[in-house]
Amino acid sequence: MFVPNSMLKQLYTLGSLKKTQSGLSFSLKNRIKSAHFNQILHLSINEQRVDSHKIMISLDSEQQISLHTLQKNQGVEFPLGAILNVFVEGIFVSELKTFNINITLSTQPFGDIHLTMEDKVSVSAPALNEIPRSIENDLHPEMVQARQNYVSEITGVTPTKLFNIDVDLPSLRGNIEHFCGVAQVPLGIAGPLMVNGEHATGEFLIPMATTEGTLVASYNRGMKLLNKSGGVKATVVDDAMQRAPVFVFDDARKARDFGAWVADNIDEIRRQAEATDPFLKLRNIEQYKSNKFAFLRFNFTTGDAAGQNMVGRATYVACGWILEHYGNKNNTDIKNFFLESNMATDKKASAINILNTRGKRVTAEVTIKRDDLIEVMRVEPTQIEKHQRVASIGSFLAGVQNTGLHSANGITAMFIATGQDVANVSESSSGIFYSEITEEGDLYISLTLPSLIIATCGGGTGLGTQKECLEMLHCSGPNNALKFAEIVASVALAGEISLASAISSLDWVTSHEELGRN
Secondary structure (H helix, E strand, O other): OOOOHHHHHHHEOOOOOEEOOOEEEEEEEOOOOOEEEEEEEEEEEOOEEOOHHHEEEEEOOOOOEEHHHHHHOOOEEEOOOOEEEEEEEOOOOOOOOEEEEEEEEEEEOOEEEEEEEEEEOOOOOOOOOOOOOOOOOOOOHHHHHHHHHHHHHHHOOOOOOOOOOOOOHHHHOOOOOOOOOOOOOOEEEEEEEEEEEOOOEEEEEEEEEOOOOOHHHHHHHHHHHHHHOOOEEEEEEEEEEEEOOEEEOOOHHHHHHHHHHHHHOHHHHHHHHHOOOOOOEEEEEEEEEEOOEEEEEEEEEOOOOOOHHHHHHHHHHHHHHHHHHHHHHOOOOOOEEEOOOOOOOOOOOOHHHHHHOOEEEEEEEEEEOHHHHHHHHOOOHHHHHHHHHHHHHHHHHHOOOEOOOOHHHHHHHHHHHHOOOHHHHHHHOOEEEEEEEOOOOOEEEEEEEEEEOOOOOOOOOOOHHHHHHHHHOOOOOOOOHHHHHHHHHHHHHHHHHHHHHHHHOOOHHHHHHHHOOO
């Protein structure tokens, strides 16, 4: 299997060189794909060859074994993410000395791997004020208490509300590190909101977690108006989650030829990717060429999970297959490879996602009767439509990825309440707002969220209060992601008409003065 040298070098863990009682040790971590480790064929340190009987190895934290025992056992499995520790006897180590390490490994399917590294001995010094931590069970009540005591000792402050924990500690595993308390965010309810979607149908009471005064009231006012118009028509238009690796070549021609090979082998690439998760499907691979780089943008559907980790793992496996099979044919062509080129634009609003979708692409729309708009919002449809046209110019001049007003407000409040990855608001709140006056003089408005990244399974959606909020929406668990997406988009539309009306009727400042000051 061909792997670029730049990837092979990552097997060695820089900074892992340490002094031991009998010599030194260093670590190799499998960052490529699961393999079988056969043997160390050669090891020299500072150009001095090390006898094989002076070398011991251990996989992760297992017992050390000799190379003779390793050969007798016909090697060991070397899974992805596993750490192989190498121990060398009889090497004199002085602090801060630089060592040149040359090692040859026999593996399957990579074949013989030759690595040359330079590293300094890691001098461990006692950490100052180190946060208490347990590798075995960091969420044990005693460890939580130890960190609370630590906070008090370091800061001189003992929080009472922060440390008053009413949460199932084991449920937090995989969601938080160094846990010491719970930050409470006020939660209000708005609605009910009538949604006429293909997945969400009926009235929904909306939980919104925020510390911004007027936010819940503003959205509630928008929902009242939309309900008078028969509710919001919501449609999920597209669904895709990306990972975007890049392959580096000597020149543009080789990058072009590689792209043609990828297109010819899409079926096998899809099979490799989809084998990593039963809920994941590879839709297609977009290709972008620039200079001597081939950017591949893998597009997946991920079921009811947001899916960033799922697609990362699937793309990694697929790229491993690409490196192996394209490399056997042209083993000098690929000069470098990175799993993410920044073209997936994780946690960043982008033009490519506005065009091509990331997460769920949802449109919420409604036609509001002129009389209802005047009654509830005290503003004419023509004033809203004129403001929207002016605001679009302002958006263009500012260079923002949003022609609306504040979709981030409602989306963030719902994300916090329901356990979403809140950093995804940066791209989820991109919005395309449109309005027009109908022939009857009513106001049609619509909002498209082209990159709404949500989940009803995984992440923080299963935690106590977060799960309860999803249950309020009847969106907890499998087969609810599209339903939840329609509700979120409908809520965002309610916020747009409410703020647009407040600005147009000059109620914006007075509302904040009344409700948003403490």
